[in-house]
Structures are given as structure tokens and as C-alpha cells.
Amino acid sequence: MEMESGEHALRARADLLTAIVLVALGLIVVYLSWTMPRLEQRHVHPATIPGLLPMILGLALSFCGLLLGLRSWAIQAEGGWQALGRALVSRPARRVLAVVALALFHTLVLVGWLPFWAASMLFIFTFIVLFEVFMTDQPINLMRSAPWALAIAVAAGWGISFIFEDVFLVRLP
Amino acid sequence: MFDGLALLAQGVGHFLTPASLFNVVWATLLGLVIGILPGLTATMGVALLVTLTYKMPPDQAILTLMCVYLGAIYGGSRTAILLNIPGTPANAAATLDGYPLARQGRAGLAMGLATTSSTLGTIVGIFFLAIIAPALADFALEFGSYEFFWLALFGVLISGQMAGSDTPLKGYIAGILGLLVAMVGMEMLHAYQRFTFGVGALGGGIDLIPAMVGAFGFAEILTSMKRRVVAHVAAVNDRVVPTFREIFQYWRTIIRSGVIGTFVGIIPGVGEDIGSWSSYAAAKRFSKKPEEFGKGSQEGLIAAETGDNAVVSAAMIPTLTLALPGSAAAAVLIAAMLIHGIRPGPMLMVENPIFLYQVVAMLLLATLANLIFGLSLTKLLIKVLVVPRERLMAVVYVLCVVGSFAITQRMFDVYVMLVFGIAGFILREMRYPMAPLVLGIVLGDLLDINLRRGLLLSDGDISPFFTRPISAVLFAITLLTIVMSMPVVSRRVSGVFRRLVRQGRTG
Numbered sequence: 001m002e003m004e005s006g007e008h009a010l011r012a013r014a015d016l017l018t019a020i021v022l023v024a025l026g027l028i029v030v031y032l033s034w035t036m037p038r039l040e041q042r043h044v045h046p047a048t049i050p051g052l053l054p055m056i057l058g059l060a061l062s063f064c065g066l067l068l069g070l071r072s073w074a075i076q077a078e079g080g081w082q083a084l085g086r087a088l089v090s091r092p093a094r095r096v097l098a099v100v101a102l103a104l105f106h107t108l109v110l111v112g113w114l115p116f117w118a119a120s121m122l123f124i125f126t127f128i129v130l131f132e133v134f135m136t137d138q139p140i141n142l143m144r145s146a147p148w149a150l151a152i153a154v155a156a157g158w159g160i161s162f163i164f165e166d167v168f169l170v171r172l173p
Numbered sequence: 174m175f176d177g178l179a180l181l182a183q184g185v186g187h188f189l190t191p192a193s194l195f196n197v198v199w200a201t202l203l204g205l206v207i208g209i210l211p212g213l214t215a216t217m218g219v220a221l222l223v224t225l226t227y228k229m230p231p232d233q234a235i236l237t238l239m240c241v242y243l244g245a246i247y248g249g250s251r252t253a254i255l256l257n258i259p260g261t262p263a264n265a266a267a268t269l270d271g272y273p274l275a276r277q278g279r280a281g282l283a284m285g286l287a288t289t290s291s292t293l294g295t296i297v298g299i300f301f302l303a304i305i306a307p308a309l310a311d312f313a314l315e316f317g318s319y320e321f322f323w324l325a326l327f328g329v330l331i332s333g334q335m336a337g338s339d340t341p342l343k344g345y346i347a348g349i350l351g352l353l354v355a356m357v358g359m360e361m362l363h364a365y366q367r368f369t370f371g372v373g374a375l376g377g378g379i380d381l382i383p384a385m386v387g388a389f390g391f392a393e394i395l396t397s398m399k400r401r402v403v404a405h406v407a408a409v410n411d412r413v414v415p416t417f418r419e420i421f422q423y424w425r426t427i428i429r430s431g432v433i434g435t436f437v438g439i440i441p442g443v444g445e446d447i448g449s450w451s452s453y454a455a456a457k458r459f460s461k462k463p464e465e466f467g468k469g470s471q472e473g474l475i476a477a478e479t480g481d482n483a484v485v486s487a488a489m490i491p492t493l494t495l496a497l498p499g500s501a502a503a504a505v506l507i508a509a510m511l512i513h514g515i516r517p518g519p520m521l522m523v524e525n526p527i528f529l530y531q532v533v534a535m536l537l538l539a540t541l542a543n544l545i546f547g548l549s550l551t552k553l554l555i556k557v558l559v560v561p562r563e564r565l566m567a568v569v570y571v572l573c574v575v576g577s578f579a580i581t582q583r584m585f586d587v588y589v590m591l592v593f594g595i596a597g598f599i600l601r602e603m604r605y606p607m608a609p610l611v612l613g614i615v616l617g618d619l620l621d622i623n624l625r626r627g628l629l630l631s632d633g634d635i636s637p638f639f640t641r642p643i644s645a646v647l648f649a650i651t652l653l654t655i656v657m658s659m660p661v662v663s664r665r666v667s668g669v670f671r672r673l674v675r676q677g678r679t680g
Contacts, residue, residue, distance in 0.1 A: 011339075011603075011604070014603055015603065018603055022346060029353065032368065036365075036367065037365070039363055039365065042363065044363055045628070045629050045632070045633065046633065047625070047628035047629065047632075047633040048362055048363070048625040048626075048628055048629050050360050050362070050363060050365045050367055051367075052621075052624065052625060053352075053356065053620065053621045053624055053625070054353065054356045054367065054368070057349055057352055057353050057356070058353075060345075060349050061346065061349045061350070061353070064342055064345050064346045064349065065346070067342055068340075068342050068343070068346065071340065071342070092399035092400055095398055095399055095400075096395050096398060096399055096598070099394065099395055099398050099566075100395070100595060103391070103570055103591070103594075104591065106570075106571075106574070107574055107587055107588075107591060111574070111584075111587075112584075120571045120574075123567065123570070123571065124567040124568060124571065127563065127566070127567035127570075128563050128564050128567055131398070131401075131563040132561070132563050136401050137401055138401065148564075149564075152564050152567075152568070153567075156567075156568045156571065157571075160568075160571055160572065160575060163225075164224075164225065164575055164579065168225050168226075168227070168228055168229075169228045170224060170225065170227055170228060170575075170579045171579065171582060172575055172578065172579070173574070173575075173578050173584060173587070
């Protein structure tokens with residue numbers, strides 16, 4: 001894979017971090033499956049306890065996580081941690097966080113509170129304006145973006161409601 | 174054999190109604206648009222549309238979904254050629270020779286070749302589907318719990334192995350995570366609720382569609398929005414429809430790529446992108462002019478597009494006969510079929526034998542529609558590319574919310590979508606492949622039930638898993654898969670394969 005060494009180092013460190021998480025997760029799953037009721041009072045065959053496969057999977061996960069961790073540890077990764085730290089606060093990361101924040105706000109806050117078409121229009125409008133005017137390397141004028149954003153928000157919000165509810169008879173939140 | 178032909182004719186005749194044809198038309202156009210727009214993938218399109226088609230009768234619903242699926246794979250080659258950006262991951266190999274051709278002023282030829290070779294690829298896949306599927310289903314009726322256990326395990330493992338990434342370990346981990354997700358909820362043998370932690374809504378487990386919409390929809394939105402992308406679209410000035418000779422001088426490549434694509438499609442969880450790359454690599458290996466590959470080789474483009482489309486039809490073979498998804502989108506199709514009361518698996522040919530031939534008919538109609546629209550509407554369709562991504566993604570997100578909610582009418586499923594979207598995005602950033610994850614979710618229950626039922630039948634003895642003839646073979650194949658992924662062994666063997674593919678990728 002053609003990657004500069006900086007990115008390579010970043011990935012190695014990120015992999016190491018995830019490997020630790022995976023091993024921990026695997027062990028938690030094994031613990032939870034081990035303590036899962038064996039249903040003896042129902043005279044269930046011991047080989048068919050509900051926790052059987054989860055236990056095996058938990059062990060497999062921890063094992064794979066371990067292998068991954070060893071592999072990442074073995075990779076030469078100068079400056080990997082710093083690169084990882086930088087990546088987490090970089091502009092792409094902030095854009096992604098903004099999308100997540102907006103999405104969560106729409107789905108967790110707006111949807112129950114406003115009718116769906118209104119929540120969606122508000123979301124679409126804010127989204128477009130935010131990413132065309134503010135969070136971008138090539139911002140365009142607010143006056144140029146806003147009317148289009150409004151038009152799309154209204155059209156899409158209404159369109160989706162209409163198509164799903166009236167044409168295809170699917171109920172919306 | 175004539176039975177099959179008669180049933181096929183029946184299948185096709187079933188769909189020659191105005192309503193069906195109307196569905197074929199709008200679904201194909203929608204699929205083409207989804208394919209063309211980078212940031213929208215075939216799997217995402219199918220997942221979102223499952224909700225839209227929920228209230229339609231089963232055959233129409235599946236018809237619509239297949240048309241969208243096929244259309245998206247076709248459409249993706251447009252952007253690959255004109256923008257050097259594959260519209261869907263399956264079309265990545267098409268960029269290597271399609272874009273140079275466009276830069277040489279032959280964009281029309283490139284798109285015409287892509288369309289016709291896509292059609293031929295689908296047809297090769299359909300041919301094998303019609304022949305192999307009934308035979309395989311017959312054979313699969315002999316399968317018992319032990320065999321299905323190995324099949325499910327093999328499906329997840331092979332998908333993890335081949336899904337491409339820096340190491341098969343990540344593929345296996347993705348598969349295990351998928352299987353663990355499937356463990357949540359009520360288990361089938363004793364009706365015991367696993368891993369619900371008191372949350373009532375988890376009792377039914379995690380539904381596939383919201384998880385897919387999250388992992389392939391929301392995660393894709395997040396990935397697209399990372400950077401602002403400005404597209405430079407190459408102009409289309411030349412003739413689009415290729416001449417007969419232009420296509421058929423490469424008939425060997427077409428057949429070879431079609432067969433490779435079919436083979437890849439049959440392997441569970443290994444999708445259109447692998448089919449495309451493998452066909453491309455093989456074509457380069459056997460070509461009389463390998464030096465042209467990467468610089469505008471028509472043969473390379475034909476190989477890539479025939480390969481990825483053959484996968485679409487061939488992926489239906491394991492999907493319909495074994496309920497083992499041949500690709501990620503096929504996994505969504507399984508979920509859609511279950512929603513509409515069609516049960517894929519060996520019993521499908523017994524309960525509903527005409528359905529297989531209806532699927533073949535759907536693929537034929539979709540192919541025809543793609544051929545017609547692809548060749549005639551190309552210049553019009555690429556106007557779609559002017560839509561700025563920010564605007565598109567905002568609307569797609571709303572569709573994701575609707576898509577996850579509509580079938581079960583629970584906000585819980587929308588939350589599932591959010592979780593899988595964020596987790597899916599993080600996993601993708603870390604180079605974990607999504608296909609094994611999806612396969613794990615789909616096959617988890619199958620694996621679990623068959624493991625324990627097998628043990629129950631043999632009273633705790635695990636030897637039938639290894640001594641029954643079919644099981645033994647499947648076990649050997651699974652073992653081989655794992656062994657092959659160990660660096661010591663694989664460095665030798667897949668070094669050869671990877672050299673071919675890398676040659677293909679860097680030209």
C-alpha cells in the first residue's frame with residue numbers, strides 16, 4: 001500500500017489502541033457468557049447453554065485482538081501518537097463531528113418535538129449552510145447559499161414526506 | 174432441463190405487465206443515479222429502498238430492489254470514467270483505464286464499452302445462476318445442522334480473509350463483531366434473552382436493516398463529508414454506442430471475466446469489488462498488450478466491468494439456495510425477502526420454486542433496462558454530478574432516519590442506525606472491512622442454532638462436525654482458509670495473487 005510513513009505510524013498506533021479495546025471487550029464477553037444462566041432447572045443439555053457461542057466468540061475476539069496488538073507493537077512507528085492526536089483534532093475530524101452533532105440533534109431532539117417534515121427541513125437547511133458557508137476551505141457567500149439551502153430543505157422535506165407517506169403509504173416518525 | 178426453461182419463461186411472463194415494467198424503469202433510473210453519485214453506494218441504495226418498497230407486493234418489491242442494485246453498479250462506472258472517482262467501490266478498477274480513455278477524448282467509447290460489458294457480465298452470471306442454483310439447492314437439502322454450521326463459519330471467515338485490508342485479522346475481527354451483534358436478543362433454542370441488560374427493546378435483537386442503513390448509509394455520509402471535494406468532469410464528445418467489433422474482439426476476456434466474477438459472486442460476502450479487481454488482474458496477465466493497462470486499455474475496462482456485474486447475478490446463487498449472502502447488498506436482499514415472507518435457503522426451491530426463475534427474470538429485465546438507459550441517457554445522467562455533496566448528504570441523512578424507522582415503527586431502530594453509523598465510520602477509518610461485519614450479523618443466528626442443535630443431536634459429542642462427509646469437506650476448506658491467512662503461508666501463495674492485483678492497480 002502506498003502510504004507515507006507518517007500515516008503508517010498513525011495507523012499502527014491506532015491499531016494498537018483498538019487492539020487493547022478489543023481484548024478488553026472479548027474478555028468482558030467471555031465473563032458475561034460464563035456467568036450467563038446455565039438453565040439447569042430446565043434440564044437443558046450442558047452443551048447447548050445460551051452462553052456457548054458468545055464465550056467462544058469472546059475468546060476468539062481477545063485472541064485476534066492480541067495478535068493485532070502484537071502486530072502493531074512490532075511496527076516501527078515514529079511519532080505515531082502525535083500524528084494520531086493531530087488527526088483527531090484536524091479539520092476533517094471537526095467536519096465529521098459537526099455532522100454527528102447535527103444528526104444527533106435532529107434525531108434525538110427535533111424529531112419528537114416537531115413534525116417530521118419540519119425537523120427535516122430545519123436539519124437540511126442548517127446542514128447545507130453550515131458546510132457551504134462556514135466549515136469549508138472554499139466558503140461561498142451566505143447570501144448565495146441560503147436561498148438554495150432553503151429551497152432544497154423545503155423541497156426535500158416536503159418531498160420525502162409526500163413520497164413515503166402518501167405514495168408508498170409508509171408512516172414516518 | 175426443459176422444466177427450467179418453462180419456469181423461466183413463466184418467470185419472465187410474470188413481469189411483462191405495465192406496472193412491473195414501470196417499476197423496472199423508475200428503479201433502474203434511480204439505481205443509475207445512485208451509482209453515479211459518489212458517496213451513494215449500491216448497498217446503501219438497496220438498504221434505503223427496502224423501506225420504500227415495504228408496502229409493495231413481494232415480487233414487485235424484490236424486482237425494484239434488484240433493479241436499483243444492478244443500476245447502481247452500472248451507474249458507478251460513469252463517474253469512474255468521467256471523474257476518476259468510482260461511483261461505488263465496485264467500479265474502482267474501471268477508473269484505471271476508463272479515466273485515461275476519457276482524457277484521450279474517448280469518454281463516450283469508454284462508457285459504451287462499460288455499459289455493454291456490464292450487460293454481458295450480468296448475463297454470464299445469470300446463466301450460471303439458472304444452472305447452478307437448482308442443482309445446489311437440491312444438494313443443500315442433504316445438509317444438516319453440522320453442515321450449516323461450517324457453511325456459516327466459512328462464510329464469515331472467507332469474507333474476512335478476502336475483503337481486502339492491511340491484514341486478514343481485521344476481517345476476522347469484523348466478522349466476530351458482527352457475530353456478537355447477532356448474539357443480542359432472544360436466542361432460538363431455549364428462548365433465553367442474551368445481552369439485553371434489561372433494555373426491553375433489545376429483546377428482539379438488533380435488526381439488520383437499521384444496522385445496514387447505519388453502517389452503509391450514515392457511515393458513508395460521514396466518510397464523504399470529511400473533505401470538500403470539487404469534481405472535474407471530463408467532457409463527453411464522442412459516440413457512446415460501441416460497434417460490434419469493438420466489443421467482441423475481446424470475447425475471451427469477456428468470458429474469462431464473467432466466469433471469474435461468477436466464482437467471486439458465489440463466495441459468500443466477497444463482493445463486486447473483488448470480482449472487478451480479480452478479472453482486471455487476470456485480463457492483464459493474459460493480455461497480448463499488458464503495457465496498455467492503466468493507460469486506457471479497452472480490454473482492461475471491459476474486464477473490470479464484466480467482472481463486477483457478473484458478481485451481482487452470481488451472488489444470488491448462495492443467497493437464494495443457502496441463505497448465505499453472496500455480497501453485502503445480497504445480505505440486504507435477504508433481509509428484504511424475509512420481511513416479505515420469502516425464506517431463502519434450500520427450502521426455497523421446495524416451497525416456492527418459481528421464485529428463483531422470477532429472480533432470473535428480474536435480472537434480465539434490469540440488465541435490459543440498464544443497457545437501454547446506459548447507452549441512451551448517458552449525457553443526461555451525468556448532469557446529476559453537478560449536485561454539491563453537502564446538499565446531497567443532508568437529504569440522504571433524512572432518508573436514513575426514515576429508512577431505519579419505517580419498517581418497525583420504533584425510534585429504537587433509528588438509534589441502532591446512529592450507533593452503527595458512528596461505529597461503522599470509526600471501523601472504516603481503521604481499515605476494517607464492512608462485508609464480514611454484515612455477514613456476521615446475518616449468519617450469527619444460523620451459526621449459533623446449528624452449533625447447539627448439532628451438539629444436542631449428538632449428545633455433546635463434537636465428532637459429527639468432523640466426520641460426516643460433507644462436514645469434513647467444509648471443515649477442511651475452512652481450515653485451509655484460516656491457514657492461508659497466516660502470514661507464513663500466505664506470503665508465499667498470495668504474494669503471487671497480490672502481485673497480480675498490484676500490477677493491476679498501479680499499472
